[in-house]
Amino acid sequence: MNPDHDMTPRSETPRTAVELAQVSVTFSRSVLNDVSLRVADGETVAVVGESGTGKSTLLRLILGLQSPDSGRVVVMGTDVNRASTTDRRSLRTRIGMVFQGAALFDSLSTFENVAFALREHGTLSESDIRARVRETLTLLDLDPDEVSGTLPAQLSGGMRKRVGIARAVAPRPRLLLYDEPTAGLDPLTSETVTALMQRLQQELHVTSIVVSHDIRAMLRIADRIALLHDGAFAFLGDADAMRNSSEPYTRAFVEAA
Amino acid sequence: MRRLVQSWALALQDVLLLTWQTMRALPGGRGAGARLLAQLDAVGVQSVPIVLLTGLFTGMVLALQASVQLAPFGATLFVGRFVAASMLRELGPVLSGIMVAGRVGAGIAAELGAMKVTEQLDALETLGAEPVRVLVVPRVLAAAMTVPLLALIADTAGMVGAALVSSAYLGVPLRAFQAAAADQIALDGFIGGVIPADLVQGLVKPLIFGLILSILACHHGLRARGGTAGVGIATTNAVVSASITILIADYFLTQLLLILV
Ligand SMILES: Nc1ncnc2c1ncn2[C@@H]1O[C@H](COP(=O)(O)OP(=O)(O)O)[C@@H](O)[C@H]1O
Ligand SMILES: [Mg+2]
Numbered sequence: 186m187n188p189d190h191d192m193t194p195r196s197e198t199p200r201t202a203v204e205l206a207q208v209s210v211t212f213s214r215s216v217l218n219d220v221s222l223r224v225a226d227g228e229t230v231a232v233v234g235e236s237g238t239g240k241s242t243l244l245r246l247i248l249g250l251q252s253p254d255s256g257r258v259v260v261m262g263t264d265v266n267r268a269s270t271t272d273r274r275s276l277r278t279r280i281g282m283v284f285q286g287a288a289l290f291d292s293l294s295t296f297e298n299v300a301f302a303l304r305e306h307g308t309l310s311e312s313d314i315r316a317r318v319r320e321t322l323t324l325l326d327l328d329p330d331e332v333s334g335t336l337p338a339q340l341s342g343g344m345r346k347r348v349g350i351a352r353a354v355a356p357r358p359r360l361l362l363y364d365e366p367t368a369g370l371d372p373l374t375s376e377t378v379t380a381l382m383q384r385l386q387q388e389l390h391v392t393s394i395v396v397s398h399d400i401r402a403m404l405r406i407a408d409r410i411a412l413l414h415d416g417a418f419a420f421l422g423d424a425d426a427m428r429n430s431s432e433p434y435t436r437a438f439v440e441a442a
Numbered sequence: 443m444r445r446l447v448q449s450w451a452l453a454l455q456d457v458l459l460l461t462w463q464t465m466r467a468l469p470g471g472r473g474a475g476a477r478l479l480a481q482l483d484a485v486g487v488q489s490v491p492i493v494l495l496t497g498l499f500t501g502m503v504l505a506l507q508a509s510v511q512l513a514p515f516g517a518t519l520f521v522g523r524f525v526a527a528s529m530l531r532e533l534g535p536v537l538s539g540i541m542v543a544g545r546v547g548a549g550i551a552a553e554l555g556a557m558k559v560t561e562q563l564d565a566l567e568t569l570g571a572e573p574v575r576v577l578v579v580p581r582v583l584a585a586a587m588t589v590p591l592l593a594l595i596a597d598t599a600g601m602v603g604a605a606l607v608s609s610a611y612l613g614v615p616l617r618a619f620q621a622a623a624a625d626q627i628a629l630d631g632f633i634g635g636v637i638p639a640d641l642v643q644g645l646v647k648p649l650i651f652g653l654i655l656s657i658l659a660c661h662h663g664l665r666a667r668g669g670t671a672g673v674g675i676a677t678t679n680a681v682v683s684a685s686i687t688i689l690i691a692d693y694f695l696t697q698l699l700l701i702l703v
Contacts, residue, residue, distance in 0.1 A: 248567075250568070274570060277567075277569075277570060282568045284561045284564065284565055285561065288560055288561040288562050288564065289565075290562055290565070291556075291562070302569040305569055306570055307472065352565075
Protein backbone atom coordinates (compact mmCIF):
# COMPACT_ATOMS: atom_id res chain seq x y z
CA MET A 186 0.00 0.00 0.00
CA ASN A 187 2.61 2.45 1.05
CA PRO A 188 6.02 1.12 0.15
CA ASP A 189 7.96 4.19 1.24
CA HIS A 190 7.16 4.42 4.93
CA ASP A 191 9.20 1.40 5.99
CA MET A 192 12.33 3.22 4.94
CA THR A 193 11.46 6.44 6.70
CA PRO A 194 13.92 7.09 9.50
CA ARG A 195 12.14 7.88 12.75
CA SER A 196 13.90 11.22 13.21
CA GLU A 197 12.40 12.62 9.99
CA THR A 198 8.82 13.82 10.23
CA PRO A 199 6.81 11.46 8.07
CA ARG A 200 4.21 12.96 5.80
CA THR A 201 1.72 10.36 6.88
CA ALA A 202 0.70 10.75 10.51
CA VAL A 203 -1.43 7.62 10.76
CA GLU A 204 -1.78 4.69 8.46
CA LEU A 205 -4.09 1.75 8.88
CA ALA A 206 -3.31 -0.88 6.26
CA GLN A 207 -5.86 -3.66 5.65
CA VAL A 208 -6.76 -3.83 9.30
CA SER A 209 -9.23 -6.41 10.54
CA VAL A 210 -10.59 -6.83 14.05
CA THR A 211 -12.95 -9.57 15.18
CA PHE A 212 -14.51 -9.87 18.62
CA SER A 213 -17.51 -12.14 18.83
CA ARG A 214 -18.25 -10.90 15.32
CA SER A 215 -16.20 -9.13 12.66
CA VAL A 216 -16.00 -5.44 13.63
CA LEU A 217 -13.45 -4.01 11.22
CA ASN A 218 -12.91 -5.83 7.97
CA ASP A 219 -9.86 -4.99 5.86
CA VAL A 220 -9.98 -1.29 6.64
CA SER A 221 -7.35 1.07 5.23
CA LEU A 222 -6.94 4.75 6.06
CA ARG A 223 -4.15 7.28 5.66
CA VAL A 224 -4.20 10.48 7.63
CA ALA A 225 -1.74 13.13 6.49
CA ASP A 226 0.25 15.29 8.86
CA GLY A 227 -1.87 18.23 10.02
CA GLU A 228 -5.07 16.81 8.60
CA THR A 229 -8.37 16.54 10.47
CA VAL A 230 -10.29 13.37 9.70
CA ALA A 231 -13.72 12.64 11.12
CA VAL A 232 -14.91 9.08 11.57
CA VAL A 233 -18.67 8.80 11.68
CA GLY A 234 -21.05 5.89 11.77
CA GLU A 235 -23.75 4.19 13.78
CA SER A 236 -22.90 3.01 17.27
CA GLY A 237 -21.22 -0.37 17.50
CA THR A 238 -19.55 -0.06 14.10
CA GLY A 239 -16.05 -0.01 15.57
CA LYS A 240 -15.23 3.70 15.74
CA SER A 241 -13.79 3.52 19.24
CA THR A 242 -11.98 0.34 18.28
CA LEU A 243 -10.28 2.29 15.49
CA LEU A 244 -8.93 4.81 18.00
CA ARG A 245 -7.84 2.03 20.35
CA LEU A 246 -5.90 0.46 17.49
CA ILE A 247 -4.04 3.71 16.91
CA LEU A 248 -3.18 3.95 20.60
CA GLY A 249 -2.05 0.33 20.68
CA LEU A 250 -4.65 -0.47 23.35
CA GLN A 251 -6.00 -3.03 20.91
CA SER A 252 -4.12 -5.18 18.39
CA PRO A 253 -5.58 -5.97 15.00
CA ASP A 254 -6.13 -9.58 14.01
CA SER A 255 -4.46 -8.74 10.74
CA GLY A 256 -3.09 -5.67 9.02
CA ARG A 257 -0.75 -2.95 10.21
CA VAL A 258 -1.14 0.22 12.19
CA VAL A 259 1.65 2.73 11.67
CA VAL A 260 1.58 5.94 13.67
CA MET A 261 4.15 8.68 13.02
CA GLY A 262 6.48 6.14 11.48
CA THR A 263 6.17 3.55 14.25
CA ASP A 264 4.46 0.22 13.69
CA VAL A 265 2.35 0.21 16.85
CA ASN A 266 2.15 -3.55 17.20
CA ARG A 267 5.78 -4.31 16.46
CA ALA A 268 7.20 -1.50 18.57
CA SER A 269 9.09 -2.25 21.77
CA THR A 270 7.49 -1.17 25.05
CA THR A 271 9.81 1.83 25.16
CA ASP A 272 9.01 2.88 21.59
CA ARG A 273 5.31 2.53 22.23
CA ARG A 274 5.60 4.62 25.37
CA SER A 275 7.47 7.32 23.53
CA LEU A 276 4.91 7.20 20.73
CA ARG A 277 2.10 7.67 23.24
CA THR A 278 3.74 10.81 24.59
CA ARG A 279 3.05 12.28 21.15
CA ILE A 280 -0.61 11.23 21.07
CA GLY A 281 -3.41 12.87 23.03
CA MET A 282 -6.63 10.95 23.55
CA VAL A 283 -9.94 12.47 24.59
CA PHE A 284 -12.08 9.67 25.97
CA GLN A 285 -15.81 9.53 25.49
CA GLY A 286 -16.80 9.99 29.12
CA ALA A 287 -13.69 12.15 29.68
CA ALA A 288 -12.27 9.32 31.85
CA LEU A 289 -10.89 11.81 34.36
CA PHE A 290 -9.20 10.28 37.39
CA ASP A 291 -11.84 10.57 40.13
CA SER A 292 -9.39 10.82 42.98
CA LEU A 293 -7.25 13.58 41.46
CA SER A 294 -7.99 17.29 41.24
CA THR A 295 -8.46 19.00 37.90
CA PHE A 296 -4.93 20.33 38.15
CA GLU A 297 -3.44 16.90 38.82
CA ASN A 298 -5.49 15.37 36.01
CA VAL A 299 -4.14 17.87 33.50
CA ALA A 300 -0.63 17.60 34.91
CA PHE A 301 -0.71 13.79 34.89
CA ALA A 302 1.14 13.07 31.63
CA LEU A 303 3.60 15.91 32.25
CA ARG A 304 4.54 14.31 35.56
CA GLU A 305 4.72 10.80 34.08
CA HIS A 306 6.99 11.92 31.26
CA GLY A 307 9.14 13.65 33.85
CA THR A 308 10.82 16.14 31.51
CA LEU A 309 9.35 19.40 32.86
CA SER A 310 10.19 21.08 36.16
CA GLU A 311 7.42 21.66 38.70
CA SER A 312 7.14 25.35 37.83
CA ASP A 313 7.02 24.56 34.11
CA ILE A 314 4.27 22.04 34.81
CA ARG A 315 2.27 24.65 36.71
CA ALA A 316 2.67 27.14 33.91
CA ARG A 317 1.74 24.58 31.26
CA VAL A 318 -1.38 23.46 33.12
CA ARG A 319 -2.58 27.05 33.55
CA GLU A 320 -1.88 27.82 29.93
CA THR A 321 -3.74 24.72 28.78
CA LEU A 322 -6.77 25.33 30.99
CA THR A 323 -6.95 28.90 29.69
CA LEU A 324 -6.68 27.66 26.12
CA LEU A 325 -9.86 25.67 26.82
CA ASP A 326 -11.67 28.65 28.31
CA LEU A 327 -11.39 27.29 31.84
CA ASP A 328 -10.38 29.59 34.67
CA PRO A 329 -7.33 27.93 36.28
CA ASP A 330 -7.93 29.59 39.66
CA GLU A 331 -11.49 28.37 39.70
CA VAL A 332 -11.16 24.76 38.53
CA SER A 333 -7.63 23.67 39.54
CA GLY A 334 -8.59 22.43 42.98
CA THR A 335 -11.93 20.85 42.13
CA LEU A 336 -12.50 17.11 41.79
CA PRO A 337 -13.99 15.80 38.54
CA ALA A 338 -17.23 14.86 40.30
CA GLN A 339 -17.84 18.52 41.10
CA LEU A 340 -17.63 19.64 37.46
CA SER A 341 -20.48 19.90 34.95
CA GLY A 342 -20.51 17.59 31.93
CA GLY A 343 -19.24 20.28 29.58
CA MET A 344 -16.45 21.27 31.93
CA ARG A 345 -15.42 17.65 32.47
CA LYS A 346 -15.17 17.26 28.72
CA ARG A 347 -12.99 20.35 28.46
CA VAL A 348 -10.75 19.15 31.29
CA GLY A 349 -10.48 15.84 29.42
CA ILE A 350 -9.34 17.73 26.33
CA ALA A 351 -6.94 19.81 28.44
CA ARG A 352 -5.40 16.63 29.88
CA ALA A 353 -4.91 15.28 26.36
CA VAL A 354 -3.32 18.43 24.93
CA ALA A 355 -1.21 19.40 27.96
CA PRO A 356 1.85 17.50 26.69
CA ARG A 357 1.39 19.20 23.29
CA PRO A 358 0.88 16.02 21.27
CA ARG A 359 1.34 15.84 17.52
CA LEU A 360 -1.78 13.71 17.11
CA LEU A 361 -5.10 14.22 18.86
CA LEU A 362 -7.78 11.56 19.01
CA TYR A 363 -11.29 12.40 20.12
CA ASP A 364 -13.92 9.78 20.96
CA GLU A 365 -17.39 11.34 20.71
CA PRO A 366 -16.29 14.69 22.17
CA THR A 367 -19.79 16.16 22.07
CA ALA A 368 -21.82 13.09 23.00
CA GLY A 369 -24.18 13.69 25.89
CA LEU A 370 -23.79 17.48 25.82
CA ASP A 371 -26.56 19.99 25.26
CA PRO A 372 -26.52 21.65 21.80
CA LEU A 373 -24.97 24.87 23.06
CA THR A 374 -22.14 23.20 24.99
CA SER A 375 -21.70 20.88 22.06
CA GLU A 376 -21.17 23.90 19.83
CA THR A 377 -18.62 25.36 22.26
CA VAL A 378 -16.64 22.13 22.32
CA THR A 379 -16.67 21.96 18.52
CA ALA A 380 -15.38 25.54 18.35
CA LEU A 381 -12.65 24.65 20.85
CA MET A 382 -11.57 21.71 18.74
CA GLN A 383 -11.31 24.01 15.77
CA ARG A 384 -9.25 26.46 17.78
CA LEU A 385 -6.88 23.71 18.93
CA GLN A 386 -6.38 22.62 15.33
CA GLN A 387 -5.36 26.16 14.42
CA GLU A 388 -3.27 26.98 17.47
CA LEU A 389 -1.49 23.68 18.04
CA HIS A 390 -1.27 22.51 14.40
CA VAL A 391 -2.08 18.95 15.36
CA THR A 392 -3.29 16.07 13.28
CA SER A 393 -6.76 15.16 14.53
CA ILE A 394 -8.96 12.12 14.25
CA VAL A 395 -12.44 12.79 15.56
CA VAL A 396 -14.96 10.04 16.14
CA SER A 397 -18.36 11.64 16.27
CA HIS A 398 -22.02 11.13 15.53
CA ASP A 399 -22.42 14.88 15.00
CA ILE A 400 -22.18 14.71 11.23
CA ARG A 401 -23.11 18.36 10.75
CA ALA A 402 -20.28 19.60 12.95
CA MET A 403 -17.90 17.21 11.22
CA LEU A 404 -18.89 18.43 7.76
CA ARG A 405 -17.84 21.85 8.99
CA ILE A 406 -14.53 21.16 10.74
CA ALA A 407 -13.08 18.03 9.10
CA ASP A 408 -10.85 17.97 6.04
CA ARG A 409 -12.10 14.51 5.26
CA ILE A 410 -14.87 12.32 6.59
CA ALA A 411 -14.89 8.54 6.83
CA LEU A 412 -18.23 6.81 7.19
CA LEU A 413 -17.93 3.42 8.84
CA HIS A 414 -20.58 0.88 7.95
CA ASP A 415 -20.56 -2.91 8.21
CA GLY A 416 -16.88 -3.07 9.07
CA ALA A 417 -15.67 -0.91 6.19
CA PHE A 418 -15.72 2.67 4.94
CA ALA A 419 -18.90 3.31 2.99
CA PHE A 420 -17.54 6.75 2.21
CA LEU A 421 -14.17 8.48 2.51
CA GLY A 422 -13.70 11.99 1.19
CA ASP A 423 -14.25 15.68 1.84
CA ALA A 424 -17.43 17.43 2.95
CA ASP A 425 -18.58 18.48 -0.53
CA ALA A 426 -18.10 15.01 -1.92
CA MET A 427 -20.05 13.61 1.00
CA ARG A 428 -22.97 16.01 0.51
CA ASN A 429 -23.05 15.13 -3.17
CA SER A 430 -22.49 11.42 -2.78
CA SER A 431 -24.88 9.16 -4.61
CA GLU A 432 -23.98 6.08 -2.60
CA PRO A 433 -27.30 5.16 -0.91
CA TYR A 434 -26.07 4.55 2.64
CA THR A 435 -24.01 7.75 2.62
CA ARG A 436 -26.99 9.72 1.29
CA ALA A 437 -29.23 8.27 3.96
CA PHE A 438 -26.69 9.05 6.67
CA VAL A 439 -26.18 12.66 5.58
CA GLU A 440 -29.89 13.28 5.10
CA ALA A 441 -30.74 11.87 8.51
CA ALA A 442 -28.59 14.57 10.10
CA MET B 443 -18.59 -28.36 31.85
CA ARG B 444 -15.83 -28.02 29.28
CA ARG B 445 -16.52 -24.31 29.00
CA LEU B 446 -16.37 -23.96 32.76
CA VAL B 447 -12.99 -25.68 32.96
CA GLN B 448 -11.80 -23.58 30.06
CA SER B 449 -12.83 -20.31 31.67
CA TRP B 450 -11.22 -21.36 34.94
CA ALA B 451 -8.00 -22.18 33.17
CA LEU B 452 -8.07 -18.80 31.44
CA ALA B 453 -8.75 -17.01 34.71
CA LEU B 454 -5.91 -18.87 36.41
CA GLN B 455 -3.58 -17.97 33.57
CA ASP B 456 -4.68 -14.36 33.90
CA VAL B 457 -4.07 -14.31 37.64
CA LEU B 458 -0.61 -15.84 37.23
CA LEU B 459 0.21 -13.31 34.52
CA LEU B 460 -0.96 -10.46 36.75
CA THR B 461 1.19 -11.83 39.58
CA TRP B 462 4.19 -11.93 37.28
CA GLN B 463 3.54 -8.40 35.98
CA THR B 464 3.17 -7.17 39.55
CA MET B 465 6.49 -8.70 40.54
CA ARG B 466 8.17 -7.18 37.52
CA ALA B 467 6.74 -3.74 38.29
CA LEU B 468 8.15 -3.76 41.84
CA PRO B 469 8.93 -1.55 43.66
CA GLY B 470 6.63 0.71 41.67
CA GLY B 471 8.65 3.62 40.29
CA ARG B 472 8.16 7.33 40.84
CA GLY B 473 5.64 8.16 43.54
CA ALA B 474 5.53 4.56 44.77
CA GLY B 475 6.08 5.58 48.38
CA ALA B 476 3.10 7.90 48.53
CA ARG B 477 0.87 5.37 46.79
CA LEU B 478 1.94 2.61 49.19
CA LEU B 479 1.33 4.84 52.19
CA ALA B 480 -2.20 5.62 51.04
CA GLN B 481 -2.91 1.91 50.62
CA LEU B 482 -1.35 0.97 53.96
CA ASP B 483 -3.93 3.28 55.45
CA ALA B 484 -6.86 2.08 53.32
CA VAL B 485 -6.03 -1.62 53.57
CA GLY B 486 -4.39 -1.81 56.98
CA VAL B 487 -5.26 0.97 59.37
CA GLN B 488 -8.88 1.16 58.35
CA SER B 489 -9.31 -2.61 58.77
CA VAL B 490 -8.22 -2.54 62.40
CA PRO B 491 -11.71 -2.05 63.91
CA ILE B 492 -13.39 -4.96 62.12
CA VAL B 493 -10.46 -7.27 62.73
CA LEU B 494 -10.37 -6.26 66.38
CA LEU B 495 -14.06 -6.97 66.85
CA THR B 496 -13.86 -10.22 64.92
CA GLY B 497 -10.93 -11.42 67.02
CA LEU B 498 -12.46 -10.32 70.29
CA PHE B 499 -15.78 -12.11 69.86
CA THR B 500 -14.19 -15.18 68.33
CA GLY B 501 -11.95 -15.47 71.37
CA MET B 502 -14.90 -14.98 73.69
CA VAL B 503 -17.01 -17.66 72.05
CA LEU B 504 -14.04 -20.02 71.88
CA ALA B 505 -13.63 -19.73 75.63
CA LEU B 506 -17.29 -20.61 76.16
CA GLN B 507 -17.13 -23.57 73.80
CA ALA B 508 -13.87 -24.77 75.29
CA SER B 509 -15.30 -24.74 78.76
CA VAL B 510 -18.23 -26.91 77.62
CA GLN B 511 -15.79 -29.43 76.15
CA LEU B 512 -13.35 -29.36 79.03
CA ALA B 513 -15.72 -29.21 82.00
CA PRO B 514 -16.64 -32.95 82.03
CA PHE B 515 -12.93 -33.71 82.48
CA GLY B 516 -12.55 -31.10 85.18
CA ALA B 517 -10.07 -29.43 82.88
CA THR B 518 -11.60 -25.96 82.62
CA LEU B 519 -8.24 -24.53 83.66
CA PHE B 520 -6.90 -25.52 80.26
CA VAL B 521 -9.18 -23.12 78.38
CA GLY B 522 -6.14 -20.92 77.66
CA ARG B 523 -4.42 -23.76 75.81
CA PHE B 524 -7.42 -24.52 73.70
CA VAL B 525 -7.94 -20.87 72.75
CA ALA B 526 -4.26 -20.16 72.09
CA ALA B 527 -3.91 -23.22 69.87
CA SER B 528 -6.92 -22.43 67.70
CA MET B 529 -6.60 -18.66 67.65
CA LEU B 530 -2.92 -18.24 66.77
CA ARG B 531 -2.68 -20.97 64.19
CA GLU B 532 -6.08 -20.90 62.54
CA LEU B 533 -8.73 -18.43 63.46
CA GLY B 534 -6.61 -15.31 63.70
CA PRO B 535 -5.10 -15.71 60.22
CA VAL B 536 -8.17 -17.12 58.48
CA LEU B 537 -10.71 -14.75 59.96
CA SER B 538 -8.54 -11.69 59.34
CA GLY B 539 -7.94 -12.91 55.79
CA ILE B 540 -11.63 -13.37 55.14
CA MET B 541 -12.69 -10.14 56.84
CA VAL B 542 -10.10 -8.17 54.88
CA ALA B 543 -11.13 -9.99 51.70
CA GLY B 544 -14.65 -8.79 52.34
CA ARG B 545 -13.78 -5.22 53.19
CA VAL B 546 -10.68 -4.49 51.17
CA GLY B 547 -11.15 -7.01 48.37
CA ALA B 548 -14.57 -5.59 47.59
CA GLY B 549 -13.22 -2.06 47.75
CA ILE B 550 -10.32 -2.78 45.42
CA ALA B 551 -12.46 -4.65 42.88
CA ALA B 552 -15.09 -1.92 42.89
CA GLU B 553 -12.57 0.88 42.54
CA LEU B 554 -10.52 -0.72 39.77
CA GLY B 555 -13.69 -2.01 38.10
CA ALA B 556 -15.18 1.48 38.03
CA MET B 557 -11.93 2.80 36.59
CA LYS B 558 -12.00 0.08 33.96
CA VAL B 559 -15.56 0.66 32.74
CA THR B 560 -15.09 4.45 32.65
CA GLU B 561 -11.91 4.03 30.56
CA GLN B 562 -9.71 5.48 33.31
CA LEU B 563 -7.40 2.47 32.97
CA ASP B 564 -7.03 3.15 29.26
CA ALA B 565 -6.42 6.80 30.10
CA LEU B 566 -3.67 5.82 32.53
CA GLU B 567 -1.95 3.75 29.91
CA THR B 568 -2.31 6.42 27.26
CA LEU B 569 -0.83 9.02 29.60
CA GLY B 570 2.23 6.89 30.21
CA ALA B 571 1.43 5.08 33.47
CA GLU B 572 0.93 1.32 33.56
CA PRO B 573 -2.12 0.34 35.63
CA VAL B 574 -0.28 -2.60 37.20
CA ARG B 575 2.51 -0.36 38.45
CA VAL B 576 0.41 2.46 39.83
CA LEU B 577 -2.68 0.55 40.98
CA VAL B 578 -1.89 -3.11 41.59
CA VAL B 579 1.60 -2.88 43.10
CA PRO B 580 0.72 -0.59 46.04
CA ARG B 581 -2.44 -2.58 46.86
CA VAL B 582 -0.70 -5.95 46.82
CA LEU B 583 2.25 -4.67 48.84
CA ALA B 584 -0.04 -3.05 51.37
CA ALA B 585 -2.10 -6.22 51.78
CA ALA B 586 0.99 -8.42 52.14
CA MET B 587 2.39 -6.09 54.78
CA THR B 588 -0.74 -5.41 56.79
CA VAL B 589 -2.74 -8.65 56.83
CA PRO B 590 -0.11 -10.40 59.04
CA LEU B 591 -0.22 -7.47 61.45
CA LEU B 592 -4.00 -7.51 61.37
CA ALA B 593 -3.90 -11.22 62.17
CA LEU B 594 -1.72 -10.45 65.19
CA ILE B 595 -4.26 -7.88 66.29
CA ALA B 596 -7.03 -10.46 65.90
CA ASP B 597 -4.96 -12.97 67.89
CA THR B 598 -4.39 -10.50 70.68
CA ALA B 599 -8.00 -9.37 70.79
CA GLY B 600 -9.09 -13.01 70.79
CA MET B 601 -6.83 -13.92 73.69
CA VAL B 602 -7.99 -10.92 75.65
CA GLY B 603 -11.65 -11.72 74.96
CA ALA B 604 -11.17 -15.35 75.96
CA ALA B 605 -9.29 -14.37 79.11
CA LEU B 606 -12.07 -11.99 80.14
CA VAL B 607 -14.83 -14.55 79.55
CA SER B 608 -12.81 -17.21 81.36
CA SER B 609 -12.27 -15.11 84.44
CA ALA B 610 -15.76 -13.61 84.50
CA TYR B 611 -17.87 -16.70 83.83
CA LEU B 612 -15.76 -19.83 83.95
CA GLY B 613 -13.89 -19.33 87.17
CA VAL B 614 -10.51 -19.44 85.49
CA PRO B 615 -8.27 -16.76 87.00
CA LEU B 616 -6.43 -14.54 84.53
CA ARG B 617 -3.08 -15.91 85.67
CA ALA B 618 -4.17 -19.49 85.06
CA PHE B 619 -5.45 -18.57 81.62
CA GLN B 620 -2.19 -16.84 80.81
CA ALA B 621 -0.08 -19.73 82.06
CA ALA B 622 -2.12 -22.24 80.07
CA ALA B 623 -1.79 -20.15 76.90
CA ALA B 624 1.97 -19.81 77.42
CA ASP B 625 2.23 -23.57 77.97
CA GLN B 626 0.50 -24.22 74.68
CA ILE B 627 2.82 -21.89 72.78
CA ALA B 628 5.85 -23.50 74.40
CA LEU B 629 4.49 -26.94 73.63
CA ASP B 630 4.26 -26.09 69.94
CA GLY B 631 7.95 -25.35 70.05
CA PHE B 632 10.31 -22.61 69.03
CA ILE B 633 12.16 -22.19 65.79
CA GLY B 634 15.85 -21.65 66.40
CA GLY B 635 14.95 -21.75 70.05
CA VAL B 636 13.41 -18.25 69.98
CA ILE B 637 10.56 -17.72 67.53
CA PRO B 638 7.37 -19.54 68.56
CA ALA B 639 6.26 -21.96 65.85
CA ASP B 640 2.69 -20.80 66.39
CA LEU B 641 3.70 -17.30 65.47
CA VAL B 642 5.36 -18.44 62.26
CA GLN B 643 2.15 -20.17 61.22
CA GLY B 644 0.25 -17.15 62.40
CA LEU B 645 2.27 -14.79 60.22
CA VAL B 646 3.10 -16.83 57.13
CA LYS B 647 -0.52 -17.72 56.53
CA PRO B 648 -1.91 -14.18 56.62
CA LEU B 649 0.96 -13.00 54.42
CA ILE B 650 -0.15 -15.49 51.78
CA PHE B 651 -3.82 -14.63 52.37
CA GLY B 652 -3.03 -10.94 51.88
CA LEU B 653 -1.37 -11.73 48.55
CA ILE B 654 -4.28 -13.93 47.48
CA LEU B 655 -7.03 -11.48 48.31
CA SER B 656 -5.30 -8.45 46.80
CA ILE B 657 -4.25 -10.14 43.57
CA LEU B 658 -7.70 -11.67 43.08
CA ALA B 659 -9.43 -8.37 43.83
CA CYS B 660 -7.20 -6.54 41.34
CA HIS B 661 -7.75 -9.27 38.77
CA HIS B 662 -11.53 -9.02 39.01
CA GLY B 663 -11.45 -5.23 39.02
CA LEU B 664 -9.18 -4.97 35.98
CA ARG B 665 -11.36 -7.46 34.08
CA ALA B 666 -14.68 -5.74 34.85
CA ARG B 667 -16.86 -5.27 31.77
CA GLY B 668 -20.27 -3.96 30.95
CA GLY B 669 -20.85 -0.77 32.90
CA THR B 670 -21.98 -0.50 36.49
CA ALA B 671 -23.52 -3.98 36.51
CA GLY B 672 -20.10 -5.33 35.57
CA VAL B 673 -18.55 -3.56 38.54
CA GLY B 674 -21.05 -5.24 40.86
CA ILE B 675 -20.28 -8.64 39.41
CA ALA B 676 -16.55 -8.05 39.69
CA THR B 677 -16.93 -7.05 43.34
CA THR B 678 -18.95 -10.14 44.23
CA ASN B 679 -16.56 -12.40 42.37
CA ALA B 680 -13.58 -10.84 44.07
CA VAL B 681 -14.93 -11.48 47.57
CA VAL B 682 -16.23 -14.97 46.85
CA SER B 683 -13.13 -16.18 45.03
CA ALA B 684 -10.77 -14.65 47.58
CA SER B 685 -12.63 -16.15 50.55
CA ILE B 686 -12.79 -19.61 49.05
CA THR B 687 -9.19 -19.50 47.87
CA ILE B 688 -8.08 -18.45 51.35
CA LEU B 689 -9.88 -21.42 52.92
CA ILE B 690 -8.43 -23.85 50.40
CA ALA B 691 -4.95 -22.34 50.70
CA ASP B 692 -5.25 -22.55 54.49
CA TYR B 693 -5.57 -26.31 54.36
CA PHE B 694 -2.57 -26.82 52.14
CA LEU B 695 -0.48 -24.23 53.95
CA THR B 696 -1.23 -25.96 57.24
CA GLN B 697 -0.16 -29.27 55.80
CA LEU B 698 3.01 -27.73 54.41
CA LEU B 699 3.86 -25.82 57.56
CA LEU B 700 3.30 -28.91 59.73
CA ILE B 701 5.96 -30.65 57.69
CA LEU B 702 8.37 -27.73 57.59
CA VAL B 703 8.03 -26.19 61.01
N1 LIG C 1 -12.78 -5.52 24.14
C1 LIG C 1 -13.88 -5.93 23.50
N2 LIG C 1 -14.29 -7.21 23.63
C2 LIG C 1 -15.38 -7.66 22.99
N3 LIG C 1 -16.14 -6.92 22.17
C3 LIG C 1 -15.78 -5.64 22.00
C4 LIG C 1 -14.65 -5.07 22.65
N4 LIG C 1 -14.53 -3.78 22.28
C5 LIG C 1 -15.55 -3.54 21.45
N5 LIG C 1 -16.31 -4.65 21.26
C6 LIG C 1 -17.46 -4.76 20.39
O1 LIG C 1 -17.09 -4.28 19.11
C7 LIG C 1 -18.10 -3.52 18.54
C8 LIG C 1 -17.59 -2.14 18.18
O2 LIG C 1 -17.32 -1.43 19.36
P1 LIG C 1 -16.88 0.10 19.35
O3 LIG C 1 -15.61 0.23 18.60
O4 LIG C 1 -16.88 0.55 20.76
O5 LIG C 1 -18.07 0.78 18.54
P2 LIG C 1 -18.45 2.32 18.40
O6 LIG C 1 -17.41 3.11 19.11
O7 LIG C 1 -18.49 2.57 16.94
O8 LIG C 1 -19.80 2.46 19.01
C9 LIG C 1 -19.24 -3.49 19.54
O9 LIG C 1 -20.18 -4.45 19.13
C10 LIG C 1 -18.60 -3.87 20.83
O10 LIG C 1 -19.50 -4.55 21.64
MG1 LIG D 1 -17.57 4.30 20.79
